[in-house]
Amino acid sequence: MMGATLARPLLSVENLAVHIRTDAGPARILDDVTLAVPKGGSLGVVGESGCGKSTLLRAILGILPGGATVPKGAVLFEGRDILADRGASARGRIGFIPQDPYLSLNPVFRAGDQILEVMRRHAPGSRRDHKEKLVELFRAVQLPDPGGALAKYPHQFSGGQRQRLLIAAALSCEPSLVVADEPTTALDVTTQREILAVLRQLIAERGLSLLFVTHDFGVLATVCDQVAVLYSGRVAETGPTRAVLDAPLHPYARMLLACHPDRATDLLGIPGTVPAATAQPPGCRFHPRCPQIHSGCPIEVPPMLPVGEARAVACPWHGEAARG
Numbered sequence: 001m002m003g004a005t006l007a008r009p010l011l012s013v014e015n016l017a018v019h020i021r022t023d024a025g026p027a028r029i030l031d032d033v034t035l036a037v038p039k040g041g042s043l044g045v046v047g048e049s050g051c052g053k054s055t056l057l058r059a060i061l062g063i064l065p066g067g068a069t070v071p072k073g074a075v076l077f078e079g080r081d082i083l084a085d086r087g088a089s090a091r092g093r094i095g096f097i098p099q100d101p102y103l104s105l106n107p108v109f110r111a112g113d114q115i116l117e118v119m120r121r122h123a124p125g126s127r128r129d130h131k132e133k134l135v136e137l138f139r140a141v142q143l144p145d146p147g148g149a150l151a152k153y154p155h156q157f158s159g160g161q162r163q164r165l166l167i168a169a170a171l172s173c174e175p176s177l178v179v180a181d182e183p184t185t186a187l188d189v190t191t192q193r194e195i196l197a198v199l200r201q202l203i204a205e206r207g208l209s210l211l212f213v214t215h216d217f218g219v220l221a222t223v224c225d226q227v228a229v230l231y232s233g234r235v236a237e238t239g240p241t242r243a244v245l246d247a248p249l250h251p252y253a254r255m256l257l258a259c260h261p262d263r264a265t266d267l268l269g270i271p272g273t274v275p276a277a278t279a280q281p282p283g284c285r286f287h288p289r290c291p292q293i294h295s296g297c298p299i300e301v302p303p304m305l306p307v308g309e310a311r312a313v314a315c316p317w318h319g320e321a322a323r324g
């Protein structure tokens with residue numbers, strides 16, 4: 001236990017800023033983002049559309065778009081800076097589960113061949129070894145007829161089965177970290193629950209770490225033990241998932257949770273929108289939408305304040321918000 005607490009995280013994002021050049025000026029998409037995924041742990045990153053979740057994932061996967069600059073910070077994976085060596089050190093060691101199973105497989109090639117090609121490039125062993133391993137993975141993700149699945153084309157699988165294929169693909173090169181981008185949003189609720197159960201089981205059985213991006217606190221609660229709430233490219237709050245869900249501290253986290261369909265009495269959402277990445281307000285970026293604004297909020301960038309041993313919140317007024 002002691003070793004686990006002292007161990008370096010498997011993945012750490014340290015003070016990361018990502019800007020992208022646009023015709024409207026630099027888009028400051030991420031600003032001073034710090035978070036960590038411990039070995040064998042799971043972190044969920046949650047926030048509204050446009051808060052920077054995909055850009056964070058792209059930085060972690062070493063695939064930032066052209067025009068992106070990293071004026072500050074680092075992404076350390078297994079102790080090495082992914083951004084400095086353009087992702088080379090992470091290939092195969094980070095498995096990625098994309099959002100949309102319909103868009104993520106090429107329809108004209110057999111699904112099995114597409115995964116085997118990735119294994120050929122990044123996993124040790126012969127094609128025969130890879131096939132055996134893939135059939136075993138298809139069994140583990142509970143695809144029907146795992147042996148026969150190798151020869152099928154993507155359209156011969158249902159949406160839920162395609163997402164299972166993509167989980168198998170993400171695990172095929174024996175990663176130590178799995179990164180998932182809203183992997184169940186395109187699926188119905190029952191299939192969503194089944195897929196999340198399979199994912200959770202495989203991550204636990206294999207001792208993998210998970211970084212899971214979502215806009216859905218309900219999904220997050222079922223797969224992640226830690227959470228980071230992102231707003232307009234900055235971390236608003238971090239902590240154990242249960243503690244944050246039970247008693248969110250940041251006004252944004254409180255409002256985001258309050259309008260989750262499971263809890264909301266109406267579905268009006270948070271008034272206003274996430275600011276454009278080219279036009280964020282000064283000070284706390286949430287202040288124009290915050291019901292508990294103070295005179296310093298539009299001026300000073302709130303630092304992350306520790307709360308107890310395991311939580312942190314970027315709002316000096318969080319105690320007042322919690323009482324409010």
Ligand SMILES: Nc1ncnc2c1ncn2[C@@H]1O[C@H](COP(=O)(O)OP(=O)(O)OP(=O)(O)O)[C@@H](O)[C@H]1O
Pocket residue numbers: 020021022027029047048049050051052053054055056065215275276277
């Ligand atoms: N290549 C780009 N050029 C300019 N602006 C960009 C680019 N990519 C993202 N942005 C802007 O950065 C902000 C964050 O985008 P990002 O896609 O990372 O957010 P997100 O939280 O993943 O949203 P969603 O849930 O809708 O995918 C948005 O304001 C977006 O318009």
